[in-house]
Every structure is written in structure tokens, then in C-alpha cells.
Amino acid sequence: MTVTVAATASTIATPHFEWSLLSPMLLVFGAALAGVLIEAFAPRDLRRPMHVVLTLGSLAGAFVLTVVLAAKSSIFAGGKPGVVAAIGTVGVDRPTLFIQATILILAFVSVLLIAESSHEVSSFTPQAAAVPGSAEEREGLLAGLSHTEVYPLTLFAVGGMLLFPAANDLLTMFIALEVLSLPLYLLCGLARRRRLLSQEAAMKYFLLGAFSSAIFLFGIAMLYGYAGSVQLSAIATAAQSGLASSTLLYAGIALLGVGLLFKVGAVPFQAWKPDVYQGSPTPITALMASCTLVSAFGALLRVFYVAFGQLTWDWRPAMWAVAIVTMMVGSIIAITQTDVKRLLAYSSIAQAGYILTGVIAANAAGLSGSLFYLAAYGFATIGAFAIVTLVRDRAGEAAHMSSWAGLGKRSPLVAGVFALFLIAFAGIPLTSGFNGKFAVFRAAIQGGALPLVIIGVISSAILAFPYVRVIVLMFFSEPAAEGPVVVRPSAYTGLAVAIGAAATVVLGIIPEPLLSLASHAASQLFVR
């Protein structure tokens, strides 16, 4: 927020922007704006192909730009920890580049699911404005329409997700939070089937999300009052000198923490997660469960490592409590679930607890473990939700677990791949989930959090139970007579499942390349 203005009235120094460092985000936002223009001017039949090319192309392009940035600049390849760009508002450093690259790949795979159109016209409603069950809705369904606005909305959300963990001051972080959240609120309400559930999910997500971002904003106000600046490094400096009122500081940390933990879905701020994951169109659930989680953890790590890095002893006890209840509540309630998407949602809550143990370590090992875990979990979770879109009955996706009985006998490949994702979530060795858990738990032990790790292991054991139950149900029980069918995936969903499964196996058997990349990214922590 420090804008240098020349003293003389005649000359105004223009602020200096490092365009090349910001290019991945600018490309995604530019493509989102171009998508709005397509929506306005392109003829209806051309819109979908144009959007698919533009969206996938811009995400791939932004990924290439991020890799080039990391390879060419002195940041990743060289010795510098990073650069503070755009007049102090964006920190482009090693962990950020790693997180942004992860988000871009995961978003690319999610967009493959969003673009799927073989088993129905699309996962999205023909007209969001038409009342469910009305004549207008039927007309739209018969005409084979679907909302193509989902592509620009997705790109706006992904742009916000790229900026959120890179924000070096809290105002930019707040704006990024809203830019990523607002499109997601809308996308949640656009499901083609079970529209009342979808609208309910959108309303719950919106009201709770707006509530949490208001709390986040008030936390920023408190920290601004404390430090006189919203820059993370200025807050860290003020906290070190300890001159101002510590009431403001602690209120600020608590309120800011609530806002961030809500986005992560940690208990006690998890209430939205199962409902929103269940009600949303499944491709959007995949996007939220992977990319939003990565982005929110990136922002959480940056705030707590940079701004509150010296106050570890003050925030750690509260974070301990949150991590413990998150791991236990997530895994215990997962046992009682009968809906596959809700089961995956509670599993996602528990996984957030495991990643929090890496955050609590507050050292380079914790950061690198969290980065690896996020990448590994993101691929597996998109793959799992992709499988959910394939198992269908007459009403759409057969999400109730009882209808998955005997799936392994009817379509062994799909059931086998789903079982692979489940054992990766459970953290069985030779899958990516095991290596991710091992990395964060080892970092937590190094950081002196042994009790937390013991609770983490107990929670993983509990969480393995519902997964094993699904696997047993799929392979060892008789298929129901009127059971669901597994539709043949088109190239889009097939590619998404293949990428998810390949990443899960490869990161399980040879994790070293990504682990060493993550530890190189984390070695100097965030730029200040």
C-alpha cells in the first residue's frame, strides 16, 4: 500500500509494475474477460467450443509462464527467496510459484470435468433463472441448452485463487478472497439435476462465506489499527517491537484466522463443507476440493509464517486445538455418511486437519510437507469426484452409497480406480497419500508436536474404516437389480481420471522429484 508520489506537482512518478512476474495471473484474468466477450457476442453453438479452447489454453499457458518464470528468474533456480512485486502488494517467491503451478494444473483437470458433455448435455442447468420443475426449465432441457457462463466464472475464480496465496498485503488478500469466492457461490447453484439441493448449497455457501469474509475483514481492520499498515512484513515488524496495544494484535490474529480456517474447512468452521460439496455440480465440487483448498492453505501459510512468524508461541496452542478437533470430527463423522460426495467432504475436512499439523510445525519442513500433501491430495480428490460423475442412474449421479453395491463386479476398472483413490486418502503405503502424510507428520515431530502426530495417526486409522467399507461394498456384495450404470467416459473425463490415477501412483512410488522440488520451494520460506 505504499505508493510513492513525487513531491512536485508537475511530475507524478508512475508506480512500477513487474509485468512479467504477474503474467500468469494476468493471462488468466485476461482470458476470463475474453470469455465474457464470447458470451456476449459469439453465436450460441460456437460458444462452448470457443470457451473450452480459451479456458484450457489459458490455464496451460499460465502454467507454462509460471514454469518459465521459476526456471529463468533468480527466484527458483537462483538463490533469492523471492521478489515483492506490484508496489508491495504481491509476493512472488518460491512457495508461491509452487502453489500457483499446483493450482493451475488442478484447475486444468477440473475444467476437463466441467467441459464433459457426453452422458448429458452438461453438468450445468440450462437456465439458472427458471424455477425448478417449471415449463421454462423443461423447454431449456429439451432444447439442450446449458450455461456456458461457467467457463469465465471458473477462470475468474482461478485467477482469485492464484492471487490469494501471493498477496503480500491484507487488502490484496481480501480482494483476492472475494474474487475467488463470488464466482464459486454462483457456480454452486448451477447443477442440472437436483436443483433445489444445488440452490440450497449456493445459499448456505454464500451466507456463511460472506459472514466469514466479514470476520476476516474486521481482523484486517484490527491489524491495521495495530501496525498502521496492512502489509504482512510491516505487521511482523510491529509485532516484534511490541509497542502498540496487544489487544488489537490478538483480536486481529483470531479474526483473520477464523476467516482463513473457514476457507480451509477446519472444525469448528466446517459446517458449510458437506452441504456445499453434496449440492454443487460435481465438477465444481472437484474444483473447490482441490484448487480452493490449495489456495486457502497457501494464504494461511503465508499469513501465519510471514506476519505472525515471531508469534508462533501465541497462535500455536489455538491451532493445535483446531487441528485436533478437525482431524477427529472429520474422521468420526465420515463413518456415519451414506452419500459418497458427503463422505468425500468429511474426508476433506480430516485431510485439512492433517495439513494443519504441517502448518503448526512453522518451519521449512512443515511448509514443504504441506506443499507436497496439497498437490498429492488435489490430484486424488479430482479423480475421485470424476468417478462420481460416471456412476449414474435415472436421476443423474447415483450418489447414495447403497447403489454402489457390487460395482466392482459390473465395472471392475472404475471400481478399482475409485478404490485406488480411497486407499490414497487413507494413507496406505505406495500411494501419494502415504507420502504426503509422512511428510507433514515428520515435520510436525521435528517441530515438537508429537502428541498431534499420534492423534493424526489415530484419526487416519478411524478414517480408513469408511473407505474400507466402500471398497467392501463395491467388491464383495451383490449388485442391486435396478442399480446404476457406469457410463463410458468421453476423452475429457477419461483424461481427468487418468491424470488423477497416474499422479496418485507415481507420487506414491517415486515421490522424490516432487518432494525435492517442494523442499527447494520451501527452503527459504516466504519472501518478506
Next chain:
Amino acid sequence: MVSPAHFIALSVILFVIGAVGVLVRRNAIVVFMCVELMLNAANLAFVAFARMHGALDGQVIAFFVMVVAAAEVVVGLAILTAIFRARRSASVDDANLMKY
């Protein structure tokens, strides 16, 4: 004499009223208005702190927050209108198809 500290106290009171409103009110529109009250409480705090620190940052932030709040209204009312048309009710208690 009214000092900046009084404004901070007022903003905390407004924030708490808004937060309690979100938790206890049933009508989705009223819940949303309470969220807006919380945002405005934060704005008041920003402006008061800007005055205390003698810097303009806080006042600029207040403008950003207003723009964000306006965008949030657009999205929120769209969702709430769609729900109301489908259910003929804006009560958050009626939206209970998904539980536990």
C-alpha cells in the same frame, strides 16, 4: 470530546450486532443485511484508525471494501431471488434438504 477511540468502540459494537444478527435471524435477506453491517463496521474502524495513524491507507481501503460489498450484493441477491422463486420463502430454516 469524541476521540477516535470512541469510533473504534462504536465499530466494535456494530460488528457484534451484525454477528449476533447473522446467528439469530431467520430471514436470509436480514442475515445478509447483518453481514453488510459487519462490513460497514470494519469500514468505520479503518477510517478511524487512518485518522489515528495520520495516513490515508485506511480511507482508501474503505473504498475498496464498498466496491467488494456492492459486488457481493449482486451475487447474493441473485442466489436469494432464485431460492425465493423456487420455494416461495426466504427463511434459512426452510432450506433444510441437506443435514449432517
